Amino acid sequence: MLYVTESVPNRDPVLGDGSSMIPFEIIQFLPNDIEVTLLTFCGDVPVPREILHRCSQVIALQPRSLRLAMARSLVSPLQVGAEERSTAAAVRQVRRLSAERDATIFHGPHVMFLARQASGPIVIQSVDPWSLRIGMESSLTAGLRTRYRARKARQAGDVERRLPEHARLLTVGAADATAWSSRLERPVSSIPNGVQSAVRPARSGGPPVVCFVGSLNYEPNMESARILATEIAPQVWQSMPETRFVVAGRQPGPKILALAGDRIEIKANVPSVLDVFHSSDVAVFPDQHGLGIRNSVGEALAAGLPVVATAAAAREQPAHPLLSVEPDQPSLLRRLREVLSDLRLGQGPGLTNVGKGRRHASWSDVALAYRDELYRALGSDHAEV
Numbered sequence: 001m002l003y004v005t006e007s008v009p010n011r012d013p014v015l016g017d018g019s020s021m022i023p024f025e026i027i028q029f030l031p032n033d034i035e036v037t038l039l040t041f042c043g044d045v046p047v048p049r050e051i052l053h054r055c056s057q058v059i060a061l062q063p064r065s066l067r068l069a070m071a072r073s074l075v076s077p078l079q080v081g082a083e084e085r086s087t088a089a090a091v092r093q094v095r096r097l098s099a100e101r102d103a104t105i106f107h108g109p110h111v112m113f114l115a116r117q118a119s120g121p122i123v124i125q126s127v128d129p130w131s132l133r134i135g136m137e138s139s140l141t142a143g144l145r146t147r148y149r150a151r152k153a154r155q156a157g158d159v160e161r162r163l164p165e166h167a168r169l170l171t172v173g174a175a176d177a178t179a180w181s182s183r184l185e186r187p188v189s190s191i192p193n194g195v196q197s198a199v200r201p202a203r204s205g206g207p208p209v210v211c212f213v214g215s216l217n218y219e220p221n222m223e224s225a226r227i228l229a230t231e232i233a234p235q236v237w238q239s240m241p242e243t244r245f246v247v248a249g250r251q252p253g254p255k256i257l258a259l260a261g262d263r264i265e266i267k268a269n270v271p272s273v274l275d276v277f278h279s280s281d282v283a284v285f286p287d288q289h290g291l292g293i294r295n296s297v298g299e300a301l302a303a304g305l306p307v308v309a310t311a312a313a314a315r316e317q318p319a320h321p322l323l324s325v326e327p328d329q330p331s332l333l334r335r336l337r338e339v340l341s342d343l344r345l346g347q348g349p350g351l352t353n354v355g356k357g358r359r360h361a362s363w364s365d366v367a368l369a370y371r372d373e374l375y376r377a378l379g380s381d382h383a384e385v
Contacts, residue, residue, distance in 0.1 A: 001374060002101040002118075003027065004094065005040045006085060006108035008060065012045045014250055014269040017215060018295065019108045019127050020045075022193060027054050029367030034374070037101060039093055041085055059097075061089050077155040079130060081110035091117050098122075103374050109133075109156075115164055121377035122167040123370075125191075128291045129171055129180040131157035136220075136289055160184055168377050173292040173316055191370065192293050192316070194363035195302040207242040208340050211280035211305075213273050213296040216252035220289040224313075227286045227329070229259040235333055237263070240340055248276045277303040282339050285313035286332055293317070308336045 009024035010016045016024075027036055028050055037057045040047070047058055063069075069083035076083060091114065098104045098118035105123045106115050109130035115122050134153040161184055163169070169188040171177050177190035212228050214221035225247050233245050247259065248267035260266045270276055273296065277283065283300040285307065293316045300307050306322045307314075310332055314325045324339070326332040 001034055002037050002039060002094075002097045002104040003055075004104060004106045004111050004114060005038065006081065006110040007043050008040050008045050008047050009038070009051050010045045010048055013271045015043070015045050016250070018193075018292075022125070022127065023107050024048065024051065025194060025363040026367045026370050027051055029364045030054075030371060031368075034371060037097060039090075039097060041090075059093060061085075061087065061093065063087065077159055078113060079110065079134075079152060079156065082113055082159075085110055086113065090114060094118050103377050105370070105374070112163060113159055115167055116162065118164075121374075121379075122164055123170060123373050123377050124163060124167050125170040125370075126180075127172055129160065129176060129183075131160055131183065132176060132179060133291055136291060157183060168373055170373060171292065175316060176291055189373070191366060191373070192361060193295055193298075194361050194366040195295070195298045207244050208240065208282075208343055209244045209246060209280040210236070210336070210340070211246040211248060211276050211283050211300075212285065213276055213283065213300070214249045214285075214294075216247070216249035216256045216268070220287060221249065222253075222256060223289065224285065224287045225256055225259060227288070228284065229261075229264050231329070232284070232286060232333055232336070233264060236337065236340070239337065240344075243340060246276060246280060248273065273299055274303055277305045280305060281343050282306045282308060282336065284332070284336055285309040286329060287313035290315065297323075306339055308332055308339060 003023060005023045007020045009027055010020050011024055030036065036055045038051065038055045039059050041063045042060045047060060052058060063084040064087055066084065069080050072083045073080045078086060094114045094117045098120055103121040103123065104118050105125065106112050107125045109126045112124050112126060115124055131153050134149050134156055169186065171180060171188060171190055172193055174190045177188040181188040212225060214224065216222060216225060228245065228247065236243050243263065245264045246267060247256065247264065248270050250269050252266055252268050257266055267276065277300050283305050285294065285297055287310050290312055294313050297307055297309055297314055297317055301320050301322055308324045308326065311325055311327060314323060317323060324335045326335050
């Protein structure tokens with residue numbers, strides 16, 4: 001198979017993102033009877049050793065300069081990221097390699113337009129359907145930025161409607177799949193991301209720690225971090241002044257870094273979110289917006305950490321004994337105080353065996369689901385329908 005990704009598959013704590021993490025895991029866990037040729041684009045992260053070892057061939061193309069891509073996107077229906085990748089070399093390689101392989105996966109909204117250049121069976125995965133994501137983000141802006149993003153959302157929808165009719169479309173969240181399917185008037189399937197399960201060790205004491213984890217250059221997460229630091233934390237401190245808050249994630253900007261204080265720590269680009277979860281007593285997610293399935297919620301639960309979340313943050317999460325889903329911010333604050341109070345009295349969940357909750361899919365499970373989509377694209381009887 002040919003696997004086309006918009007960036008080098010990786011889990012770099014600074015430069016990686018959801019779109020690079022998914023192919024990094026899938027490529028490694030695909031069954032060995034599937035030969036993988038990777039076509040990707042150069043960036044600041046080199047191709048990891050694990051990917052080089054698993055792929056029979058890796059081709060990394062140079063993207064167009066960001067400045068030129070931004071200029072082109074002003075008059076093009078493509079987004080800036082897609083313009084960076086809409087090079088003659090990319091078109092040529094997709095045409096050649098797809099004709100030589102049994103099937104092709106395009107991973108990420110910034111390479112899906114290249115599917116029109118491919119031949120043979122096609123699977124297209126968009127972590128967040130771009131027409132939905134830009135539409136959502138436009139509600140977080142004002143003025144000219146709102147109008148510009150609304151126009152780019154319409155253009156993204158036009159690009160998505162021109163995807164090959166025989167291509168199988170995938171996204172992460174079931175709700176997004178339904179919305180995207182309705183918008184495009186064609187079938188869309190969802191495959192949730194995998195998580196790494198671990199038993200949470202007992203903490204060694206000290207003041208209670210509340211954590212929030214998420215990419216801190218993503219506007220809905222930036223909004224959540226601000227709500228946590230400026231609205232929730234001060235109210236918790238009224239009755240529990242010793243409580244510490246940790247906000248962790250990649251690439252926090254000046255507005256997020258400015259939230260730091262004596263009792264609020266900003267952890268940038270942590271190598272492992274498990275370390276954050278294992279050193280915390282409860283995770284809180286006061287999200288008001290978002291698409292797909294929030295990886296951090298599932299990862300916290302899989303790590304054995306109690307989670308208090310809004311319905312927006314807990315979207316599509318299976319029921320779990322450690323998960324409290326609250327309808328609004330006052331309810332979330334009340335539940336967070338209850339959890340912290342129980343922990344202070346020694347009545348909280350403490351050391352939790354994650355096996356008591358419903359098991360989240362592993363990355364091996366997810367890779368098999370992608371394999372089945374490939375077989376369905378091929379029309380093979382191997383797919384586990």
